[in-house]
Amino acid sequence: MNSNRPGVLILSHCGFSFLEDLKEQLQRRQLRCFVLTSLPLAEHVPARLEQIQVWADRLYTADSHQLKLEDVNNALQTLHKSGEQVTCCISVWEGYRHLMAAANAALGTYDIDAQQALALRNKLNVRNQLADAGLSQARAHALTAPVLQTLQAQSARYFIKPIHGIASYAAFPLREDTTWKALETLRLASVEDTVYASAFNDGLQFMAEDYIAGQEFSFETLLIDGQAHVVAIHEKYEVTETADTVLEDSCTTPPASLDQAQIAAGLQWLEKVLTCMALRWGCYHIEARFTGQHWDLIEINPRVGGSLISHSVEAVTHGHSMLSLWLDLLLASQDDHAPRDALAQQLNAFQWQADGISAQSVATFFRVYFAQPGTLSSVALNELPLAPTVKHILLKAGDVIPAHAREVFLGQLLWAFDRSRQAEELERLAHLSATALDIRYEPGTP
CATH class of the missing domain: 3.30.1490 (Dna Ligase; domain 1)
Structure with missing residues (x-):
């Protein structure tokens, strides 16, 4: 039996993709939760599907590890035939962003075009398009x-x-x-x-x-009717370039190494980039570097940032995570302008202003812990003089980590503190957090 309450379709990759976070946001709004997931990995079947089945109002599972447009269309048709009202579709998995856009187009919900979503993922074309427009020197x-x-x-x-x-x-x-x-x-x-x-x-x-030299940052951005609202600017405080990948070890907001004029210049540059790419709507995690003289793009991600970006935004905005704000945008993306205007007014209270200032009084620091190839024997949080606000331990004893040319997240911790103390807290936390997790591997792990 369904209810008269409308719901949201979540596109999940292999049974995950921030599903529990999204579920919580939907429950808070008394919205029904419809999940379409690609087939989980063998080690998560059937346990993960059984977990989702407990709380999802509807669960659909594809027969492969990758969702296709046909899967999305079938789910929407089945929901409609079942009498369910689907308000919008959301997915934090970047590979499904075009599928989310196609679903929202079918539902009459404002979003970027599916072709735009695909075009943004072509980093070669994006780079050269911005270079042609004078917005990238690479x-x-x-x-x-x-x-x-x-x-x-x-x-x-x-x-x-x-x-x-x-x-x-x-x-x-x-x-x-x-x-x-x-x-x-x-x-x-x-x-x-x-x-x-x-x-x-x-x-x-x-x-x-x-190669673009300089410190790296990310702009957590919502676009409403062509107007950019930057709700947080994160500085990648520690970055490690390895032989096969780049590890973003820790982040902080507000940016610690920029002055007001440099932030204002970044916001002005960002507006030009968004205009050049003809983007007027949606949620974006936009990564850029400041060389000391100019801003340049790393990439445009048409989604929320990964790791603890959404939780960090929640801390500095006093309760509005990036996932929550993206969902608010989608729910306001109907023909009536009033909800969109109300959301824009809400964002104005805590977003970064064009002159490079914000009213945010809280700063955050978070560290991500990466696993090395091998078998974990134990993971535990050490006793700390300053407890983290958010703690996620993602792997457990017995988990086997393969050798991939990408990061494998083991855990992540976030601290929130008064913005006026950011300088001293950063120095303290950079040292403290490095050994906050006691991570041990089975003998024989390199």
Whole structure:
């Protein structure tokens, strides 16, 4: 039996993708929860599906590890025939962003176009489009063996990444010892990565772009009728570039190394980027670097940021997580302008203003812990003089971590504190958090 309450369709990848967080947001709004998930990995069947079945009002499972448009259309048709009212569709898995957009178009909910979602994921085209518009000082080249050889013969610095990528998978600076054979090895390995393989379109293809030096930041942005509302700016406080990927170890907001004028310049540049890409609607996690002289793009993600970005936004806005705000935007995205105007007015109270200031009184710091290949024997939170506000331990004893060219999240911790104490707290937490988790591996783990 269904009810008269409307609901939201969540597109889940392999049974996860912030499902519990989204469920909580829907329950808070007294909305029904409809889940369409791709097939979970073998080690999560049937347990994960049974977990979701307990709280989802409707659960549909595809027969493969990757959702297709046909799966989404079938779910919508089944829900409609069952008498369910679907208000909108949401997915935090970037590989399904175009499917979410297509579903919202069918439901009459404002969203970006499905083709726009796909176009944003082509990092080669986005880079060169912005370069043509004078908004990026870097250019990108599709990599082949001869192109790789040509670039290595030059004195300039380059950065290699997949044209369609996700989670810093196989993204790293070009080195003298980088070989085409090594890239082919990464490409072949990506095919075997069941969870991430779908994010690479028709297989991993590499590009090389001019290296962008400087500190990295992200703008957590909501677009309403073409008006950008930046609700948080995160600084990637510690970043590690390894041989095969880039690890974003810790983040803080507000940005610690920028002054008001530099933030204002970043916001102005961001507005131009959004206009250039013809974006007028949606939720975005936009990564950029400030070189000391100018701002330049890393990538535009048409979704909430990963890790604890959403929780960090919740702390600095006193209760409005990025997931919650995105859901509010989707629910306000009907023909009536009143809900959209009300949301824009709400965001104005805590967003970053064009002059580079915000009224936010809370700062955050969070650290992500990455697993190394091997078998975990134990993971525990050490006793700390300052307890974290948010604690997520994602792996457990006995879990086996394969060797992939991407990060494997083990856990994450977030601290919130008064913005006036940010400088001293950052120095303290950067040291304290490094050993906050006691992580141990079985003998034989490298």
